[in-house]
Amino acid sequence: MRVLHFRHFLKTLLLSTFGVYVAIMLTVFSLFIYRPEPVPDTFAPVIELKGGESMTLPVNDNFVDPGYDSYDILGEYEVKVEGEVDASKVGDYAIKYVAIDDSGNTTEKSRVVHVIQPAGIVYLTFDDGPSEHTARLLNVLKKYGVKATFFVTGFGDDAMIKREFDEGHTVALHTNTHNYSYVYSSVDNYFADLNAVSNRIKSITGQESKLLRFPGGSSNLVSRRYDGRTRIMSKLVNEVTKRGYTYFDWNVDSNDAGGAKTSDEVFNNVTSRFVQGGESVVLQHDVKGFSVDAVERIIQYGTQHNFLFKALDSTSYTAHHGVNN
Numbered sequence: 149m150r151v152l153h154f155r156h157f158l159k160t161l162l163l164s165t166f167g168v169y170v171a172i173m174l175t176v177f178s179l180f181i182y183r184p185e186p187v188p189d190t191f192a193p194v195i196e197l198k199g200g201e202s203m204t205l206p207v208n209d210n211f212v213d214p215g216y217d218s219y220d221i222l223g224e225y226e227v228k229v230e231g232e233v234d235a236s237k238v239g240d241y242a243i244k245y246v247a248i249d250d251s252g253n254t255t256e257k258s259r260v261v262h263v264i265q266p267a268g269i270v271y272l273t274f275d276d277g278p279s280e281h282t283a284r285l286l287n288v289l290k291k292y293g294v295k296a297t298f299f300v301t302g303f304g305d306d307a308m309i310k311r312e313f314d315e316g317h318t319v320a321l322h323t324n325t326h327n328y329s330y331v332y333s334s335v336d337n338y339f340a341d342l343n344a345v346s347n348r349i350k351s352i353t354g355q356e357s358k359l360l361r362f363p364g365g366s367s368n369l370v371s372r373r374y375d376g377r378t379r380i381m382s383k384l385v386n387e388v389t390k391r392g393y394t395y396f397d398w399n400v401d402s403n404d405a406g407g408a409k410t411s412d413e414v415f416n417n418v419t420s421r422f423v424q425g426g427e428s429v430v431l432q433h434d435v436k437g438f439s440v441d442a443v444e445r446i447i448q449y450g451t452q453h454n455f456l457f458k459a460l461d462s463t464s465y466t467a468h469h470g471v472n473n
């Protein structure tokens with residue numbers, strides 16, 4: 149009997165004016181009055197410049213903006229690029245990249261483009277890496293938008309070789325073992341060693357390199373100790389060329405594997421030997437911390453004196469030494 153009474157009561161309530169009133173009020177409350185707190189968007193969009201904060205362009209070359217990566221966590225945003233580069237006129241040009249989201253959060257990055265009449269071309273090259281110093285070297289090169297060349301070995305982290313390649317540097321062949329007594333004891337040993345480092349690069353970058361530098365350079369005499377008087381360097385320079393490789397020596401020695409023991413000495417040796425109106429292939433080693441530490445100042449000096457930094461390719465100046473063995 150009680151249950152029946154309760155059902156009867158509910159029926160009456162819902163059909164009553166009061167019940168209809170309650171239902172309407174609940175709907176109004178949920179639709180118009182109850183609002184969850186909106187999450188405030190205080191997060192500004194992120195912009196990462198590709199190619200660094202500064203770049204150098206020879207006058208009358210074609211300027212292509214290296215662009216940027218960007219993202220935002222909440223809402224919509226847009227990026228405006230302001231400023232123009234007149235590549236036909238020597239000068240410094242600023243480009244601004246401004247990202248604004250729909251809450252007004254703003255991020256701004258800028259890049260300076262130096263349009264120069266080059267005083268010469270400088271190829272920074274680094275042998276024997278990668279090493280624990282390579283990451284900070286790559287950071288400096290990135291900061292200045294400078295591309296360099298790495299003649300790598302079988303040592304060090306694969307990830308560093310990947311970074312060198314991904315960041316637009318030339319990854320080239322030096323030697324797998326850097327063991328003179330092995331690589332220079334026969335032509336077969338030399339190529340077995342070269343193929344090993346070549347396979348390493350190919351497995352990391354997906355590309356085969358046909359650019360190389362001999363351990364000790366093509367003019368080295370150390371090979372005489374191990375080749376049984378067969379004049380192995382004379383054979384190797386012919387044989388690598390026949391097999392489609394281009395070999396590079398250098399004409400600016402930082403002497404970081406010789407007498408130079410400090411960053412100042414490396415800086416002085418390199419910058420004092422820059423070839424005015426010509427090409428400089430600079431020898432450094434990214435296994436030497438003090439040599440890596442000189443690179444930022446070398447780039448700053450070169451930029452201030454209108455030198456253009458480039459990575460080596462198969463058409464570049466090879467700076468060949470005379471073969472002595």
Ligand SMILES: [Zn+2]
Nearest residue numbers: 275276363364
């Ligand atoms: Zn070496």
